Each structure stands twice: as C-alpha cells, then as structure tokens.
Amino acid sequence: MNKTDQYFLSSNPRPKKELTLIKAVASPLAVLVSMLFVWWFVCKFGIFPSYAMPSPEDVLKSFREEIIVGRLVNDITASLWRVVIGFLLSSGLAIPIGLWLGQNAASRRAFLPMLNFFRFLSPLAWIPFAILWFHIGDKPAIFLIFMAAFFPLVLAIMSAVATIPSIYFRVAYDYNYKGFELLTKVTFPAVLPQIITALRVIYGIAWVVIVAAEMVGCQDGLGYGIWEARNGLRLDSAVCYMIVIGLIGMGIDRILIQFTKLPNVRWGYER
C-alpha cells in the first residue's frame, strides 16, 4: 500500500464542510423573522384593509381554532392520502415506461411528441373531465395529480436512460448481463440518482396541484380548506392553510432527500 492509498483510507470517504449549528440555523431564522416583521408592519400600518390582509395574530388565533375543531388534521390526512396515491400511481407507471422508452430508440421517436404535448397541458385543463369521469371525492383529485406527474416523470427517466454512458453497456456485455438482469443490474442503478431527483421534482408538482384539484369536486383537504375560507372571507384561515401546505411540502421533501444519501446513489451527486 503506498502513500496515496493510506491517505484515502485514513481520510473520511466523504469530506464535508463543517457547518456549525448556529450558522445553519441563524441565517434562515433571521430571514424568517424579518419576513414576519414585514408582514406585521404591512398590517399595522393598514396598507391593505384588514379583511384582505390578516395579521399574524389573526392567523395564530385561527390556527388554534382549526386545531381544536379538528378540521385541519382531517384536511391534512385527506390531502396527503390523495397526493401519495397519485404519486405512487404515476411513478409506478412512469418508471417502467420511461426505462423502456429510454432503451428503445424507435418507440422513443414514436411517443416523444405525444408525451411532450401532454406535458405542456396544465393539469387544471383536465378539471371538467375529472369531474365528469370521476364525479366527486378522492378520485378526480388523484386523477389530476396523476396527469400532472406522469408525463414529466416519463420524459425525465427516458432521457436519463438514453444518456447512460455506453461504456456501462460494454462492460455489461463483457460480463454477460442480458435482458431483465441488464435492466435491473445495470440500467436501473445507472439512472437511480436521476430517478430520485425526478421524483422530488414531481412530488413538488403534485403537492402544488393538490390545492387546485381540491378546490373542485372535494369536500375536504387543504385545497378545499382554502376554497372554503375564501367563500367565507376568512383569509386568516386561508393563510393558516397556506402555512401548513408549505411546511408539509418542505417536510416531505426532507424525507425524499434522504434517498439521495443512500451509499449506492452518492456517485450520481458527487461528480
């Protein structure tokens, strides 16, 4: 073993910048506090009428109310359920289709224009169809999330597969990886880092779409909560729902980020 080897062995395989807790928390906290201050300031000096601009105190009060009534928790579970089902359905279909299209140039040529076409259709355009086909309840919302997530996900995975360095397939040829084994042992792990990134983006889209999807055809959910607040001119309640939507969105993204820390996908983010 020579000197360089020793160095590699003794050093941390993943050198990280030391970021102290204070540094990591202090600056975002400062931004948050200033934002709250600006909000408070705008309300205090009556730049907008109070019915159009609820103050931080109003929102806090409304939070307490919603939690005591139990409506907020109910709406959170309803929305999460729809997003998770829509997300699973679209990724369950999009990942295999994306893998297949990525490997098969002929079918890629055939399907690409159609996929691109649907990608540019706002999922909200499907609302009338969603209601006519699936009536009310969970189904139309799940359908809209599916329509929003499926096309960009297929395209992302397809292009990831199509750009796998050809050397991996030459190595695979040397070691007799063929057919299904080639797919699971070479193609899939080669694009896994990009799949994880695509899933994070798609989840973001799904979480944005759920609000709009629940404004029609639903009797509960976070989007419905905002719609109801609007109808009752209770913008304090609407802001309280908006805060919850943002926080849950961030929280779930934190969970998805954990997948990028798996040792066998680190390579995709480090070079």
Add this chain to the structure above:
Amino acid sequence: MFDGVMKDNQLNSRLSLNNVSHSYEDLSVLQNLNLTVKPGELVVLVGPSGCGKTTLLNILSGYLKPSSGSVERVGIIRTVYQHDGLFPWLTVKENISMGLRLIENKSQHENELRELIELIHLQGFENHYPHQLSGGMRQRVELSIVIAGDSDILLMDEPFSALDYQTRLRMRVELVRLLEKRPRTVVFVTHDIEEAVQLADRVLVLADRPSYISRELQITSMRPRNPTDDAVVEASKAILNEFGLQVTEDDKNKL
C-alpha cells in the same frame, strides 16, 4: 462453463483476425488486418490516436462485427477501459464479484474475492465506492476484475492513459506482477511507445487510418523492464523511426 477448478495457465485461448476490414459509413478505419495472438502472449498495438485502435479492440471482443473478414475467438474475453469501466453504484467488492459471476460455490467465491483484493493491495477498501478511490486504485480494481475467475483473454484499451506518469509506471509493474501470478493472453492498445516496449512480447505498429500493421517487433528481454533498459530504448528508437519522430543528427545540426 466454470468447472470448479481455477485455470492457472491459459494455453487453450485462441484469438486471430483474418483479413479484417472495417469502415463507419464512408470512413475506412481498418484495412486487411491479419493478427494471430499466441496463448499467453502479450501483444501491444501502438498507434496515433484516432487510428482505429478502439475499433480493433471492439472487433476482437465481439462487441462490433467487422465489415469484412473473420475473427476467431476461443476463450472468455474481458476488457479494461481507460476509465469508467467500474460500475459506480457497486462497491469495490461488488465490482470484483462481477468477474466471479460464474462461480456459484459461495465459499469459493469468497476466497477468490479475498485473494484478488490482497493481490491488488486494496485490503480495507472492499466497501468503498469507485468515486472514493484514486485513479490508480480504480484501475487496479479493474485489473482484478478481468483476471478474476476463468477469463482467458484480456483486452486493454489504453488502461493507464488517464493516470499521471508516476502512477502509470507503477501500474505497468503491477500488471506484469499480476500476469506473472495469473497468466493470460493479452492484447494491449496504447499510444504510449514507452509503455508498449516496456510491456510487450510483441509490438505491432499501426499506421494511420485506414490502419494496417506497418511494423512488428519482438522483445524478448525479461519483464519487468525499466524504461531505461537497453532493449527498451532500442525498441523505442525503432518505433520512433517508424513514426518519423526520431530526431536525427542532421536535425540537431540544423538548429
């Protein structure tokens, strides 16, 4: 298929090209190549970049079918690439296990794996991923994969070209040592004349596109060789001459 006994001598490999030509559309790359590699021989093909060396290796490995001519190939063939020949999502251990795919007996697999890691001096790195290793270490892992199990013929596509000079010198010695322990038939492609004459039993000089073999040199001195050994220097001179790169006394006097 694997018969359970490690082959320690590759005397039953066969590799030859008969009148092989290849072209990509209008571009003729190889022209009427004839080459027979004897079992256990280390043949180095040396030529300028873009002269079709990689095409030739792809034809030898069977990855590419030649436009005309025939290839005779007996034995398991594996290739060492310049870089990225390891799967980045597998650890060192898992990558080496690829070379042992045909060994089904678990304890034999484990033993062989341990022996290979010791052979390339990478104990302690079994669970590292390729991106956590230096370039030289990665190429050592590649060498261990291709000599793993029951391979017969090794094709090497500029395996050390991406390394710095000192590491390259060290890797040449390493390759000689590995082949001493596990003899294989080797076709080694490089643009590096010094590397060619340091390693080869036989050097084939490839002329520019469309490539043909313009010169053949036998080097019989014992390996490992220094770049400064007489036989190595002599052979280098001959190849430099062949490429028209040897500086003559005339050139020196002109300046």
